[in-house]
Amino acid sequence: MNELQDKVALITGAASGIGRAAALRFAEEGARLVLADIDEKAGKALAAALPAAVFQRCDVSKHEQCSALVELAEKTYGRLDIAFNNAGISDGPIPPGTLDYPLELWDRVIAINLSSVFYCLRAQVRSMLKTGGGSIVNTASIAGQIAFAGVPGYVAAKHGVVGLTKTVAVEYAAQGIRCNAIAPGFIETAMTKDVLGAEQGRQMMQMAVPAGRAGEAREIADLALWLASDRASYVNGALMAADGGFLAR
Template sequence: MTSPLFDPAAFTGKVAFVSGAASGIGASTALRLADLGAKLVLADRDGDRLAGFAATLSSDDVLPLELDVTSFAGVEAAVAQGVEHFGGLDLAVNSAGIDLPRCETAQYPAEQWDRIIAVNLTGVFNAVRHQIPAMLKRGGGSIVNVASIMGFRGFAGQPAYTAAKHGVLGFTKAAALDHAGQGIRINAVAPGFIDTPLLGHLSDEKRQAAAALHPMQRVGQADEITNVILFLLSDAASFVTGACFEADGGYLAK
């Protein structure tokens, strides 16, 4: 019998911080971690939706926190609250992100640029900046930042989102190098187009066009990204840091 890639029992009792946890990849990852016995600090700006989701989880070891990741002090307080509640921090998945209407660069609104960079890039920095010290107190940990195929390629009409996701990849590498000798592993995953609320505004025609961009001729599912995240969080990836794993149906292979 083939053994699993990682030991599911290894997550039992681990404390995990997940941002963007009320929907999409964040919710999928939180659900799997709960099923695997982890203790969860769940953060999302939509507090009501987060509370409803947390109530559906199989675990009682869940602390839902309404959080705007663009607030440095707010993230600091959320991480500290999670550490105080559960006694430490072992794992983190930073998946909070937004998308806004496309607009070519010459007409791109400054406030839209500021908002996307604040959530999708600065929000990741805020989280990692406070997660690392908490993990060091436990002797190490693993962090996964959710990037995108747009961290590797340009995309017309998406200057801010493209810049932010490129930034997430660069930041992940730099942070990984800073703490590689301290037992902290920091990696990223780059999804293609995934069937989450971020695609909810697309018409059927545009969804089909998005699917056609991938050689596998479909968009991905949140669980398919969660599988990669769980690997990167686990000890099966013990020699992996500063890396970005592409989960994109072949998009970047073209």
């Protein structure tokens, strides 16, 4: 359908999982891509396999590297129309509760899952204002709406992503910028293999999710594609769950 024909889209966390699935879907719809990830080998291989894509290694916890991604988009394609801020990490397979949560883990999770989104948004909005607007999609989580014991860093960060999303949506809607967030549930990716790969974790997920299964990365990518496209032109400041009905319980 070429929904993103000639649009310039930036995707963080693009080398695997949801980010990789989004890169493939955006490319299918005609987008020109700037891909970013900490995994340089996988990121370069993905960019080389797509018709119009460049890759840059990026540690999203560093504000100057987030800004450099936008500079790359402008230098390569002349503009930035779409951003999918997707990079993130988990707290680990079975982290401790709040009282025993390591301070260094807190700093790392907040830096990569929350501060990075702020850094990216600042650079992306500044660029989009030059060309009359654009669409930004942030990866939040069902943990951005509810709490899970033992993962205070992740829960706090994802709640923060939801707040940033709404703030940017309110601040820049009049300038043609839309900013929305996705709340994935239990999705089959490398990041969730420690939980969903274990029999106990899989059984728990199947009981908790009305759909009775984990989601696939491509299903989240399709939602990101829709939010990025003109079909979602009146959707702004929204948090859209893709969780098989988990939050509906």
